[in-house]
Structure formats: structure tokens, C-alpha cells
Amino acid sequence: MTTEDLLIHKFSVRHAISAVPPDLEQARGFLGLPDLDMWRDYYIEVEGDLSTAQVEAISSALSDGVGTVVFHGDRLHQGIMVQVAHRSGIIDNESDSIVAICELLGVRARAGKVALTYRSASPRLAEVIRATRYNPNIEELHTQEPAYRTLVPAGRYIPAERYDLLALDDRELEALGRADGRNLSPRQMRQIRAIQARTRAGTVTDALLEALDARWSDHCSHTTWRSHGRLLERLVRAARDTGNPNIVSMFEDNAGVWDFYGDWALAIKGETHNGPSAISAYFGQLTKLGGVLRDILGTGLGADPIGCFEYTATGLPESPSPIAGRPAPRQIAHDTIRAIKEYGNTFGVPMMCSRMTFHPSYRAKPFALGGSVGLLPRHLAGRGRPQPGDMVVLIGGLTGNEGIHGASASSAGATMDEAAVQIGAPLEQVKFRKAIIDLRDAGCLRALTDVGGAGLNSAIGEIGEACGVWINTALVPLKTSALPMWRILLSESQERMVLAVPPSKLQTARSITTRHMVRTTVIGRFTGTKRYCVFHNPSFNEAKVVAMAPDALPERFGELGFDVPYELLRHEPKQRRVGPPLSPDPAPTPWPELDREALPLLLRQVVADPEVASQRYADDQYDSTVQGNTAHGPRYGRRHRVPSHYWAATPLDGSPAAVVVSTAFDPWLFDAHPVRALRQMFCRLLGAQVLAGVALGDVCVCDNFYTPHLEPGAAKWLVAMVDELARLVRLFGTPVISGKDSSAGSTQTDEGLVSVPPAVFLTALGKVPSVDRLLFEHWRQPGGVLVRIGPETSSVTATVMARARGLEGGTLDDLSAEDYRNYLGALAEARHLFRSGAPIGPGGLAARLVAGALAGDLGVDLAVEPDAEILFAEHRCGAVVEIDEAHVDRLPDALCPLVVGRLREASGIGLSGKDLLTPEVEEAWAGSFLARIT
Numbered sequence: 001m002t003t004e005d006l007l008i009h010k011f012s013v014r015h016a017i018s019a020v021p022p023d024l025e026q027a028r029g030f031l032g033l034p035d036l037d038m039w040r041d042y043y044i045e046v047e048g049d050l051s052t053a054q055v056e057a058i059s060s061a062l063s064d065g066v067g068t069v070v071f072h073g074d075r076l077h078q079g080i081m082v083q084v085a086h087r088s089g090i091i092d093n094e095s096d097s098i099v100a101i102c103e104l105l106g107v108r109a110r111a112g113k114v115a116l117t118y119r120s121a122s123p124r125l126a127e128v129i130r131a132t133r134y135n136p137n138i139e140e141l142h143t144q145e146p147a148y149r150t151l152v153p154a155g156r157y158i159p160a161e162r163y164d165l166l167a168l169d170d171r172e173l174e175a176l177g178r179a180d181g182r183n184l185s186p187r188q189m190r191q192i193r194a195i196q197a198r199t200r201a202g203t204v205t206d207a208l209l210e211a212l213d214a215r216w217s218d219h220c221s222h223t224t225w226r227s228h229g230r231l232l233e234r235l236v237r238a239a240r241d242t243g244n245p246n247i248v249s250m251f252e253d254n255a256g257v258w259d260f261y262g263d264w265a266l267a268i269k270g271e272t273h274n275g276p277s278a279i280s281a282y283f284g285q286l287t288k289l290g291g292v293l294r295d296i297l298g299t300g301l302g303a304d305p306i307g308c309f310e311y312t313a314t315g316l317p318e319s320p321s322p323i324a325g326r327p328a329p330r331q332i333a334h335d336t337i338r339a340i341k342e343y344g345n346t347f348g349v350p351m352m353c354s355r356m357t358f359h360p361s362y363r364a365k366p367f368a369l370g371g372s373v374g375l376l377p378r379h380l381a382g383r384g385r386p387q388p389g390d391m392v393v394l395i396g397g398l399t400g401n402e403g404i405h406g407a408s409a410s411s412a413g414a415t416m417d418e419a420a421v422q423i424g425a426p427l428e429q430v431k432f433r434k435a436i437i438d439l440r441d442a443g444c445l446r447a448l449t450d451v452g453g454a455g456l457n458s459a460i461g462e463i464g465e466a467c468g469v470w471i472n473t474a475l476v477p478l479k480t481s482a483l484p485m486w487r488i489l490l491s492e493s494q495e496r497m498v499l500a501v502p503p504s505k506l507q508t509a510r511s512i513t514t515r516h517m518v519r520t521t522v523i524g525r526f527t528g529t530k531r532y533c534v535f536h537n538p539s540f541n542e543a544k545v546v547a548m549a550p551d552a553l554p555e556r557f558g559e560l561g562f563d564v565p566y567e568l569l570r571h572e573p574k575q576r577r578v579g580p581p582l583s584p585d586p587a588p589t590p591w592p593e594l595d596r597e598a599l600p601l602l603l604r605q606v607v608a609d610p611e612v613a614s615q616r617y618a619d620d621q622y623d624s625t626v627q628g629n630t631a632h633g634p635r636y637g638r639r640h641r642v643p644s645h646y647w648a649a650t651p652l653d654g655s656p657a658a659v660v661v662s663t664a665f666d667p668w669l670f671d672a673h674p675v676r677a678l679r680q681m682f683c684r685l686l687g688a689q690v691l692a693g694v695a696l697g698d699v700c701v702c703d704n705f706y707t708p709h710l711e712p713g714a715a716k717w718l719v720a721m722v723d724e725l726a727r728l729v730r731l732f733g734t735p736v737i738s739g740k741d742s743s744a745g746s747t748q749t750d751e752g753l754v755s756v757p758p759a760v761f762l763t764a765l766g767k768v769p770s771v772d773r774l775l776f777e778h779w780r781q782p783g784g785v786l787v788r789i790g791p792e793t794s795s796v797t798a799t800v801m802a803r804a805r806g807l808e809g810g811t812l813d814d815l816s817a818e819d820y821r822n823y824l825g826a827l828a829e830a831r832h833l834f835r836s837g838a839p840i841g842p843g844g845l846a847a848r849l850v851a852g853a854l855a856g857d858l859g860v861d862l863a864v865e866p867d868a869e870i871l872f873a874e875h876r877c878g879a880v881v882e883i884d885e886a887h888v889d890r891l892p893d894a895l896c897p898l899v900v901g902r903l904r905e906a907s908g909i910g911l912s913g914k915d916l917l918t919p920e921v922e923e924a925w926a927g928s929f930l931a932r933i934t
């Protein structure tokens with residue numbers, strides 16, 4: 001076939017003039033281009049020309065038939081149009097789908113490409129798009145029509161680089177460890193030199209250097225935590241000491257597993273993409289959610305995600321990026337919302353909770369957390385173990401040139417650029433989601449894991465450690481032509497999974513993945529050698545791999561990357577002992593006198609804080625009811641939708657048993673005192689679960705630490721926080737069963753060092769036998785009494801009130817965990833007296849009452865003096881409950897009850913005949929978040 005036989009056709013799918021989609025309206029405001037138009041261009045390379053009927057058929061397939069119009073062959077108009085597309089060497093994620101559509105229409109297509117075109121008369125168009133919607137590492141920007149010769153990448157394979165480490169001195173060895181984006185320390189390079197000597201190899205390859213750079217990185221090997229006295233083991237020991245029978249597995253799989261009801265279990269995991277989201281917020285946030293969903297799919301022998309959650313902390317929206325060329329906080333906010341909507345909604349998993357906050361310490365590197373909960377049969381919940389002879393099967397997306405050095409670059413001491421950012425394609429993951437469950441139920445899986453940080457090197461290297469493994473990188477399907485062996489091994493291309501499939505089940509497995517249209521390739525075999533072997537040999541094809549005897553090894557490796565015993569790949573970081581952190585305890589900051597006349601203005605400021613204000617602009621874009629199992633949350637209310645303090649779902653058909661998920665985090669608290677903040681957040685988390693109706697013994701926790709590494713005393717705070725968390729686990733009997741550490745929270749910027757506060761985000765997973773047991777937040781009955789319960793945490797430090805008034809100094813309350821355990825016992829016994837209940841959080845009692853009044857038709861008359869401490873102290877471990885007046889005296893003293901108001905039929909918040917819930921207060925709550933990010 002000659003190039004004359006190939007033609008590239010362009011189809012532009014634009015919105016109808018009368019139908020402006022919401023995304024376009026949002027982009028106009030955010031980009032400051034009021035006349036902006038944007039659309040998708042589809043380039044399709046076909047064999048031979050297209051008939052008029054075929055053009056019409058493709059146009060009809062690409063259009064939704066309602067709000068769009070398709071133009072064939074339209075070219076870019078220079079000066080008013082800018083187009084962003086993947087670079088020519090990268091196969092578009094949607095190419096397979098485009099080719100498949102054409103095949104169904106009787107058109108022989110070879111490849112497809114999708115671009116996004118922007119049109120505006122503004123002379124700033126190219127400048128704006130280049131700064132906000134363009135990633136130069138993976139994309140190209142066109143101001144005139146590109147002249148594509150072909151859409152199929154072509155190139156040649158580059159052989160591995162080889163080094164004789166035995167011939168290098170220490171200085172040369174150190175330089176090699178830091179070359180080409182690697183982050184290998186001199187100590188690690190000396191160990192690799194020893195590996196060369198032990199294996200009697202003449203040289204080592206760049207494939208081995210890159211593989212160990214990733215394997216020994218902080219991201220994969222948790223070197224920071226291991227170097228400070230094996231911190232994870234402290235949490236695991238504490239969890240075991242609880243003796244909680246609900247623990248199925250913890251910290252030994254892609255997610256922790258908690259017993260549910262019947263023969264079912266729940267998997268939970270939280271994952272961060274802080275570094276990638278600082279470089280490209282859209283792709284970083286897109287893949288954080290995709291990655292954590294794969295963690296759930298790759299737990300046990302396959303769990304099905306039933307919910308996801310997300311949290312993002314970035315800098316103040318009004319501030320610029322502290323690093324030239326990086327996205328500013330406002331762009332990070334918008335790109336986050338766009339990405340989370342695209343992945344979560346496309347995948348079909350309900351949003352359990354979402355929140356965004358703005359804090360100056362996150363302006364250089366955001367806190368980008370994604371989490372998920374999944375369901376799986378309990379008898380299949382243990383981590384799988386491959387057997388010698390099993391097939392190494394790669395399913396899902398193609399392997400490309402993105403996400404290179406993502407694991408090592410996200411680790412302490414490394415730098416990250418655009419090459420480390422992954423590209424997400426949620427539709428690919430949608431396809432293999434159901435395939436994995438079918439493979440599990442058909443008994444086709446001996447083990448599986450997701451391909452995430454460090455790519456195939458981590459996935460195959462870790463799963464193969466049980467027995468041994470070899471792979472042929474020449475068999476890995478590529479999206480970027482002619483990648484070198486080490487790039488194939490390290491690429492963090494998304495939407496891929498590795499399966500261990502017994503030979504007897506391979507045909508059944510292929511029939512299942514074919515039915516689900518999932519790309520499936522056998523790329524190696526598990527062995528009994530206890531060795532990790534990687535080679536590149538195009539002549540050793542898939543058929544030969546499958547035909548081999550189970551205990552056979554390849555006779556010829558072709559180009560050998562490495563073949564090393566696993567025992568030589570273990571690396572122990574140098575131990576570092578640290579003492580306790582310096583814990584200043586300054587004099588408390590007094591609460592200011594409150595001017596009653598100024599109270600409405602102060603209330604407006606408090607409810608406009610991002611920790612309190614409605615984030616409906618984002619929340620409305622996330623599907624929270626897909627799958628049809630959501631019983632409560634993430635928002636509630638008839639008049640306004642306000643955030644609920646927990647999410648609940650009934651995932652088992654015909655069963656009332658419910659999953660209950662809640663979260664706790666406030667960066668301002670950790671900025672003030674990391675250990676006291678952790679204690680308050682842990683107690684708040686348990687209080688929310690017990691208030692909702694979960695027995696304390698049925699609650700487990702997932703932690704996500706995000707700490708700096710270049711600040712004096714950072715290591716001391718990290719160790720102190722882990723020890724405090726272990727103490728709390730033992731005290732309350734509530735195990736931490738899952739989590740992740742991110743220890744690279746310091747960034748060198750154009751304005752100097754910027755570090756996040758030492759902090760940990762906590763997520764609770766609970767269960768109740770019936771959803772009817774749950775207590776909801778909405779006020780129920782006029783005449784009911786509202787009572788504040790719980791221990792006081794009355795410090796003004798780190799409160800919304802302090803930020804509104806510019807109050808500084810002081811420290812957090814030193815909450816007694818032992819007293820709080822007694823409070824939880826009293827709370828569980830008194831729950832039957834409550835009609836409704838909700839925890840107190842940012843903004844204190846005042847913010848809690850505003851949320852209650854906005855949610856429904858009832859209002860409240862205050863029964864307390866308008867004192868600043870009473871209204872705005874954030875008693876974070878307490879709650880406001882609704883109770884019949886006759887039952888107030890029955891509340892035990894351990895609850896520290898204080899009557900704060902009486903419910904009435906008229907909406908609002910009454911104080912001495914005046915309504916504090918003015919239209920201005922309501923508007924500040926409803927509109928401040930959107931106003932700050934636009």
C-alpha cells in the first residue's frame with residue numbers, strides 16, 4: 001500500500017448555535033474570552049477515499065444528533081483559531097474507538113486522532129490557550145491547519161545503554177545515578193555496582209538503573225518512612241493489637257479490606273497525585289481518580305468500586321503560581337473540577353464526598369487526594385499469588401511515552417516536569433472494569449495488580465516477587481513508536497492491569513476480554529527462579545510464549561535488560577533517629593468582644609470561607625447517585641443542598657446493610673500543631689461515625705500523610721504524628737488498614753522554599769446492618785430543642801473566625817483522647833433520644849446553624865447569648881443534636897450538653913427578634929466559592 005492509497009479526513013463536531021454547553025460558558029469566564037467557541041476535531045486515516053454516504057455515516061456517528069453539527073474538511077483559520085492535539089509520536093487514546101466505529105460503518109480506517117480547537121477574535125487567544133490548556137510534553141499547538149502525512153507513528157527501536165560500573169570511581173558513579181532524570185543516591189549506586197559484581201555481568205543497562213531508581217524511590221519503597229524506624233510497621237502493630245475481627249487485610253495489597261455482611265467485604269484506598277497536579281492539574285487530577293479506582297479493581301482477586309471521593313487543597317485563587325510556567329491556583333481549581341467530573345462520571349461511580357480548600361502553603365504543590373471504596377467476595381479478598389508457569393497478561397490501554405520518572409520524581413529529593421505527568425482515558429478503564437469481575441468469577445485469576453507508579457516495573461516486579469518472573473518488552477503494545485526497553489518498563493501510561501492467568505484458563509480469559517473489547521497480550525511468564533528478568537526480543541512472539549512448557553525458560557533473550565535474583569534487589573535505607581518536635585505552647589489568643597450590630601457582617605465573612613461555603617458549582621458536576629445505591633449524602637436539603645457529614649450506600653441487592661464513609665481534614669489546624677490536629681481529626685472522625693449510627697468496633701480508618709521534607713523539624717513531626725496515630729488506634733480499638741505516604745511536600749520556587757504543613761487526611765469506613773439505623777442531619781420538628789454536645793475545643797487558633805478577623809497566635813486545644821472515649825460511649829447510649837444530628841466543624845456553631853436553616857423549611861431561635869466563643873468556637877469533636885425538650889434532662893453529663901436553640905416553623909436564625917440569616921449571608925454562602933475561582 002502506498003501513501004497515495006491513504007487519506008486523512010477531518011470531521012469537526014461543533015455545538016449548534018442555539019445550544020451553548022455549560023463547559024463552554026465556564027471556559028469563556030475562566031479564560032476571559034467572552035466570544036470563545038471550542039470544539040473537537042477528529043482526524044481519521046482511511047484506506048482509499050470516502051464516499052459521500054460514508055462521510056455522512058461517520059458524521060452521524062460522531063454527532064449526538066441534538067446539540068451538535070458536524071463539518072467535514074474545515075480548515076483552521078489563522079489568527080482566530082488555535083488547535084491543541086497530541087504530538088505526532090503519540091497514538092491518541094481514542095484512536096482504537098475511532099477505528100472500531102469506522103469498521104462498524106464499513107470503512108477501513110488505520111488510525112484516528114482527536115484535537116480541541118478554540119476560536120476567538122481576541123489577539124490573546126494563542127497566548128491564553130498556550131498558558132492554560134496546553135502541555136508541551138505530550139501536545140502540539142497549531143495556529144494553522146497541520147499537514148499530517150500519516151497518523152500511525154513510525155520509528156526505530158533504540159538499544160539499551162550499557163555501563164561498566166566496576167570501572168567508575170565514586171564521583172562518576174554518583175553522576176550516573178543523577179543523570180537523565182534519575183534520583184539514585186551514591187549509596188544506591190554502590191549497591192547496583194555490587195549487583196554487577198555478584199552476577200558477574202560485564203555491564204549493567206539503563207533498564208536496570210531505571211528499574212531500581214523507581215523500585216527504591218520513596219514512592220514505591222517508602223524510604224522516608226522506613227528510614228525513621230519503620231513507621232508503617234508501628235501502625236500495623238497497633239492495628240493488630242486491636243484484635244478487631246473485621247480486619248481482612250491491611251497494608252499488604254493495593255487497598256485495605258474490611259469485613260462487610262454475608263460473604264462480602266469492603267476495600268478502601270486513598271491515593272495522592274500532588275506532583276503531577278502541580279505540573280498539569282487536569283491530567284494529574286484525572287489520573288489520581290483513575291489510579292485509585294484501579295487500586296480497588298486490583299485488590300484481592302478483583303473488587304468493584306462502589307464510590308469515590310476527592311479532596312484538593314491549592315493556593316489562594318487570587319495568587320499567581322510561585323513557579324513560572326506552572327498553573328496558578330485558580331487554574332488548578334478549574335482543571336480539578338473538569339478532570340474529576342470527566343473520570344468519575346464516565347467510569348460510573350458515585351461521588352461520596354468532594355471538597356476544595358485554599359491555603360497558601362499549597363500554592364507550589366497542591367494536595368490532590370482521590371479515594372475509593374469497593375465491594376468483593378470475602379473468600380476472594382486475600383492478595384493473590386502467581387504460580388510458576390502462569391501467564392503474565394497485560395490488559396487495557398497502550399503503553400506510551402508519558403509518566404516517565406513519575407514515581408521517582410514524586411519522591412523526596414527529586415524534581416518533576418511534564419514528562420512525569422500521566423494521560424488518562426477513562427473509557428478504557430470502563431471496559432476492563434466489568435471484564436475483571438467476570439474474570440474473577442470465572443476463576444481465571446491467580447493474582448492481579450494495577451499498573452500505576454513506576455509502570456510495569458513496579459506492577460510486574462512486585463507481583464513476580466512471590467516466585468520469579470520474566471517479560472519480553474517487545475510484546476507490550478505501544479502508543480508511541482519504538483520506545484526503548486527502559487521506557488516501556490517505566491512508562492506510567494494509565495488504564496492498564498497485569499494479571500496472573502493459569503495456562504488452563506488463558507482461552508477462557510481471552511474470550512471474556514474479547515467480549516468486553518479489552519486489549520489482551522501475554523508478555524511473559526511467572527517462574528520458580530526467584531529472579532526478575534526483562535528482555536527485548538521482537539522475534540520471540542506471543543504465540544511462542546504461550547506454547548512454552550510451564551517450567552521452561554527462553555533459550556535466547558535477545559537484548560537482555562537484566563536478570564537479577566530478587567534477594568539482590570532489596571534495599572535498606574539508612575536509619576535516622578529523631579527526637580521529639582519542638583512544640584511551642586504560646587499564650588492563648590482571647591476571643592474578641594462581639595458587637596451585636598456587626599454580627600450579620602461577621603457571619604457573612606464566616607460562611608464565605610471555603611471551609612464553610614457551598615461548593616455547588618463543583619458538586620453539581622459530579623454524579624452522586626449512579627449505581628442507584630446511595631442512601632444518604634454527599635449533600636442533603638430541600639431548600640439548599642448542603643454538605644452531609646457522611647455518605648451511605650446499600651451495595652448488596654436486596655439487603656438493607658449500609659456502607660458509611662466520612663472524612664476529616666483541615667490544613668489550618670495542622671499548620672498550628674500537627675499532633676493536636678491529628679488527634680482532633682481522628683476523634684472527630686469517630687464521633688461522626690458513632691453519631692450516624694455505626695458501632696465503634698465496626699469502624700476502620702484509611703490515612704493519607706502529606707508532609708514536607710526540607711523544613712527543619714519535619715521528620716520529627718512525622719514521627720510524632722505516626723506515634724500519636726498508633727496510640728489512638730490502640731486506645732479506641734479502631735485500626736488503620738490502608739493509606740499512603742507522600743513525603744515530598746517541599747518545593748523550591750521562584751520565591752524561595754514553599755512547604756506544606758505536616759498533615760494527614762483521615763477517612764473512616766463503617767458499616768451498619770440496616771440503613772434504618774442511620775441518623776440524618778435535617779431538622780425534623782418545630783418545638784424541638786437543639787443541643788450542643790461534646791468536649792470543648794474553644795481555642796480561637798486556626799478557626800474561620802480567626803481568618804475573618806485577622807487574629808493570630810495561640811495554639812490548638814490539647815484534647816484528651818481518654819475523655820473522648822468516654823464521650824463516645826455516652827453518645828452511643830444516648831443516640832435513641834436524637835431526632836437529627838450533625839457534627840460541628842469550621843465556622844463553629846454559627847456555621848452549623850446556617851447549614852441547618854438553609855437545608856430545610858425550619859428555623860431556629862437562639863437560646864444562647866451572642867458571644868463570639870459560643871457562636872464561632874469550632875468544637876470539632878462535638879455535634880448539634882435535635883431532641884425533644886422532655887428528654888434534655890436525660891442526656892448524660894459525659895455529653896457536656898448545652899441547649900443552644902429551639903426549632904420553629906419559620907426559616908432563619910432568630911436572635912432577639914432579628915433574623916441573622918439575611919439574604920446577604922445566604923448569598924455569601926451560596927456564591928463565594930464560584931466568585932473566587934472565576
